Amino acid sequence: MNWNWDKLNQNQQKNQPGSKPPELDEVFNKLKQFKFPGGPIVIVIIILLFFGSSTFFTISLDEVGIVQRFGKYVRTVQPGLNFKLPSGIEKITKVKVKKVYKEEFGFSSVNNNVRSRYSSDAGNTGVALMLTGDLNVALIPWIVQYRIKDPYNFLFKVRDVRRLLRDMSEAAMRLVVGDRSINEVISKREEIAVEARSVLQKELDHAETGINIITIEMKKTNVPGPVQQSFNEVNQATQEKEQIIYQAREDYNKAIPAARGEAERTIKSAEGYALERVNQAEGDSARFTALYEEYVKAKDVTKRRLYLETMKTLFPKLGQKYIVDANQKNLLPLLNLGNQSGGQK
Amino acid sequence: MKIKGILIIIASLAVVLVFFSAYVVDETKQVVITQFGKVVGQPLTSPGLYFKLPFIQNTTYFPKNLLEWDGDPGQIPTLEKTYIWVDAFARWKITDPIKFFQSVNNTTIAQGRLDDIIDPAVRNFVTSYRLIETVRKSNRELDTFEIGLHKDSGQREQNLEQQARSTVETGREKITLGIMQQAQPKLEPFGITLVDVKIKRINYVEQVRKSVYGRMIAERKQIAEKFRSEGMGESRKILGEKERDLKEITSRAYKTAQIIKGKADATATLLYAKAFGLDPEFYSFTKTLEVYNEALGKNSSIVLSTDSEFFKYLQDYTE
Numbered sequence: 203m204n205w206n207w208d209k210l211n212q213n214q215q216k217n218q219p220g221s222k223p224p225e226l227d228e229v230f231n232k233l234k235q236f237k238f239p240g241g242p243i244v245i246v247i248i249i250l251l252f253f254g255s256s257t258f259f260t261i262s263l264d265e266v267g268i269v270q271r272f273g274k275y276v277r278t279v280q281p282g283l284n285f286k287l288p289s290g291i292e293k294i295t296k297v298k299v300k301k302v303y304k305e306e307f308g309f310s311s312v313n314n315n316v317r318s319r320y321s322s323d324a325g326n327t328g329v330a331l332m333l334t335g336d337l338n339v340a341l342i343p344w345i346v347q348y349r350i351k352d353p354y355n356f357l358f359k360v361r362d363v364r365r366l367l368r369d370m371s372e373a374a375m376r377l378v379v380g381d382r383s384i385n386e387v388i389s390k391r392e393e394i395a396v397e398a399r400s401v402l403q404k405e406l407d408h409a410e411t412g413i414n415i416i417t418i419e420m421k422k423t424n425v426p427g428p429v430q431q432s433f434n435e436v437n438q439a440t441q442e443k444e445q446i447i448y449q450a451r452e453d454y455n456k457a458i459p460a461a462r463g464e465a466e467r468t469i470k471s472a473e474g475y476a477l478e479r480v481n482q483a484e485g486d487s488a489r490f491t492a493l494y495e496e497y498v499k500a501k502d503v504t505k506r507r508l509y510l511e512t513m514k515t516l517f518p519k520l521g522q523k524y525i526v527d528a529n530q531k532n533l534l535p536l537l538n539l540g541n542q543s544g545g546q547k
Numbered sequence: 548m549k550i551k552g553i554l555i556i557i558a559s560l561a562v563v564l565v566f567f568s569a570y571v572v573d574e575t576k577q578v579v580i581t582q583f584g585k586v587v588g589q590p591l592t593s594p595g596l597y598f599k600l601p602f603i604q605n606t607t608y609f610p611k612n613l614l615e616w617d618g619d620p621g622q623i624p625t626l627e628k629t630y631i632w633v634d635a636f637a638r639w640k641i642t643d644p645i646k647f648f649q650s651v652n653n654t655t656i657a658q659g660r661l662d663d664i665i666d667p668a669v670r671n672f673v674t675s676y677r678l679i680e681t682v683r684k685s686n687r688e689l690d691t692f693e694i695g696l697h698k699d700s701g702q703r704e705q706n707l708e709q710q711a712r713s714t715v716e717t718g719r720e721k722i723t724l725g726i727m728q729q730a731q732p733k734l735e736p737f738g739i740t741l742v743d744v745k746i747k748r749i750n751y752v753e754q755v756r757k758s759v760y761g762r763m764i765a766e767r768k769q770i771a772e773k774f775r776s777e778g779m780g781e782s783r784k785i786l787g788e789k790e791r792d793l794k795e796i797t798s799r800a801y802k803t804a805q806i807i808k809g810k811a812d813a814t815a816t817l818l819y820a821k822a823f824g825l826d827p828e829f830y831s832f833t834k835t836l837e838v839y840n841e842a843l844g845k846n847s848s849i850v851l852s853t854d855s856e857f858f859k860y861l862q863d864y865t866e
Binding site for chain 1 (some may be wrong): 612638746751773789792793807819852858
């Protein structure tokens with residue numbers, strides 16, 4: 203008991219130094235006399251102490267204070283040490299304006315405790331399950347990050363701001379998703395997030411919530427479980443399609459360059475033929491012309507010579523040779539021609 | 548001493564009176580003052596410190612800020628008899644606290660009134676429109692094409708059909724507005740103003756969902772098939788191209804080769820004609836001899852008469 207009083211007095215001394223020195227002395231006297239501490243002055247001190255301690259307060263860096271005098275908003279105070287009229291007259295409400303709040307829809311992050319995650323799971327599928335514009339069903343989880351922009355509106359204009367935010371987020375997201383096809387929902391998440399943000403911000407401004415949406419972040423959008431496999435099948439089919447096309451291209455690329463080479467070869471060989479043919483013709487005609495030039499000079503002799511020369515090389519090569527007298531008319535008995543063909547001349 | 552005591556009593560009485568007559572209206576509140584159960588004066592809507600007659604006048608506080616109403620999610624059939632779950636919510640305010648005080652008196656009862664009025668309005672609107680009208684808000688063209696899937700005429704036709712199916716005349720925003728407009732007049736006697744009505748969730752009921760999944764699966768399968776057959780088609784096309792290109796390359800080469808050969812033949816012919824034209828008879832002679840040399844050989848037998856030029860000297864050398 204004594205110790206408490208001592209402390210209270212010390213507090214009082216700290217809080218209101220010099221403002222009430224006479225009472226202070228009195229209290230000390232009373233304490234010294236060991237009288238029971240219920241005198242009216244002590245009561246006054248207690249009341250003063252109570253009011254005194256409620257006249258100053260600290261606002262942290264990330265918040266502001268809203269001061270109400272008899273319920274009426276009077277001022278907003280900035281971070282630091284601040285003073286107000288004692289409680290009962292002025293009331294302070296601190297609002298964290300720098301803090302980024304987060305609301306999750308359709309999933310819960312890991313750091314939630316097991317119980318809450320368990321209980322919200324049933325609801326989660328409902329939150330994320332949405333009808334798309336082509337009347338398909340999609341699973342769309344998302345996060346809304348927001349800040350309190352206007353603490354006055356935030357405190358006074360809406361009874362349950364968080365609930366309004368949650369409801370509005372769901373409505374806004376469904377409104378946007380309701381105008382998208384399932385394909386767009388899966389592939390154009392950014393676009394949806396941007397539009398949902400603007401719809402939601404407009405609604406929140408309209409409701410004067412004082413909330414500023416920083417961002418809407420779409421988590422992995424998906425189709426419901428039973429349908430997922432068929433969606434994967436489409437992806438697989440896309441792969442198959444590409445594969446089959448690549449195979450055909452490979453085939454093409456295998457055949458065509460080879461054919462081009464072959465064509466080149468055909469042309470080159472034709473060119474070879476042409477060269478050969480022309481060269482031969484040139485050679486042949488040159489030879490003939492040269493021969494002819496000499497032949498003209500001694501026609502008969504040359505002709506005979508050429509004939510005999512040919513005979514000379516030809517005769518030894520021949521197999522059967524028969525020489526028949528010109529006067530002998532009947533050749534047949536002499537010859538046994540067998541299956542050999544006869545010559546002429 | 549007596550005077551002092553009386554003064555103290557009077558002072559404390561005054562304090563008590565002030566304490567009982569003073570009251571505070573918060574930013575979020577509004578107050579209706581009643582005297583023996585009867586409403587007195589205008590309701591207080593601006594915050595601050597006020598005084599009333601103690602013990603005679605009573606204050607009743609109502610919220611002044613935006614209040615929420617969350618509907619009971621329920622199964623509602625749409626115009627085409629598809630059963631869906633609709634979960635609506637609304638925002639409302641007490642705009643006439645006196646009426647509110649006289650009719651419903653507190654927000655819990657007001658919730659019940661709102662249930663009675665908004666739920667049927669939601670039901671009315673949802674049942675009298677097609678599902679698509681409740682889902683969509685505009686006729687924004689949906690991008691239903693699969694990435695990488697070619698548009699062909701069949702697809703376009705199908706798409707047009709789908710577009711027609713998903714075209715809305717009203718849209719969700721107008722439906723919710725309609726719900727609000729229908730509900731608002733009925734809420735006026737309670738001193739309540741609806742700020743908005745919105746559809747929070749809308750979903751197929753379990754059975755319908757299953758069949759929708761079935762449809763989605765079928766649709767996906769069809770798209771998958773389309774991809775596959777497109778792949779096949781593309782592959783065939785490439786193979787065709789290959790064959791065409793092969794033939795083209797080969798035939799072009801053949802053509803070029805023939806032209807080259809023909810030109811060479813022509814040149815050769817010209818050269819031969821020029822040379823041999825000098826003396827056709829001599830050419831014929833030399834060429835024939837050459838041919839004898841090449842054509843006759845070991846397997847050839849020859850019968851020659853002594854008449855021949857070669858053997859004429861065998862008979863006789865005289866002329």
